[in-house]
Amino acid sequence: MPRAPHVEKHFTAGNFVRDVVIGMSDGLTVPFALAAGLSGAVQNTRLIVVGGLAEVAAGSIAMGLGGYLAARGDAEHYEQEREREYREIKEIPEVDFMMRYELGLEEPDPSRARTSAGTIAGSYVAGGLIPLSPYMILASASRGLLASAVVTLAALGIFGFMKGRYTGTGPVRSAAQTMVIGGIAAAAAFLLAKLIA
């Protein structure tokens, strides 16, 4: 009794963290870069906030529903393969064993799709509000950009560090990677907007 629930809990926690990582890494990066790009084109922070929040709404819904469908797809794939195994064998000794070792499939949690969608979307929103918050407080786009870069790069560093610890990539290296990706994306968006605006 104490073993199986523990393993199940671990499995669910792994999915949860994975969904937070999926939602938050894009949520921190893309709204940050978009706001940086807009601040290269307009002086009005209100417009940057509107654009940024529209992106957060769009991105969180698109990623959340994408995660929902991916989890649903996994569950259906599992069912299809199980049915095929039932058909293939005359006697059914241990189908779950075959699912796991022949096909490398774990039985998916039935509530996984909804939980996954909510976790990804929520993490995207939580991540996206960090780069946008300075523009909500400050009136000048250039000062907003500076404050947003400081706050977001710090958040990307902390997030990357924790992600690296969890995934075993090495926390410092992971922190450097997430900060570099966010920085490059924001710089590219800013330069492109400056160029064409």
Added chain:
Amino acid sequence: MPRAPHVEKHFTAGNFVRDVVIGMSDGLTVPFALAAGLSGAVQNTRLIVVGGLAEVAAGSIAMGLGGYLAARGDAEHYEQEREREYREIKEIPEVDFMMRYELGLEEPDPSRARTSAGTIAGSYVAGGLIPLSPYMILASASRGLLASAVVTLAALGIFGFMKGRYTGTGPVRSAAQTMVIGGIAAAAAFLLAKLIA
């Protein structure tokens, strides 16, 4: 000789299609929704195009670099597990066999990270230019939104149909899903921007 290269080719094609799907599904959806949101807040299509292109730059770089790191991570994970297998056994009969059947790992293609990054980023850009193109041609934001919705929903439908055919989800169902996700994300972004602008 004719068998192994054929399998390898099939494997690479699978990765390529997967990367196109990753890049294009976000590339079609998020810039579409962001432009819809901005058109709920401003009348100036030039600003929508600037914001949209900034998002495409940011999104394609963030997703492309993310894909690069994911592929590099897979390759490193494979190497680590292979070293562990070497250490674990005294005799080395067929390590690749153990990698494949004990751990379910295939040896990754060494050029995979760069190819994956380029494919994801390119597909994001290709996808993102579709919803933005009407705003580049038309001067009115509301007419741009209408044209963008028609063009993008059609593109999402075709993309979803082809994706469904490839993944085996059922083309019509997959087409409906991608269109609904894109539509909901764009409607939410538009309403949110209308509300706060």
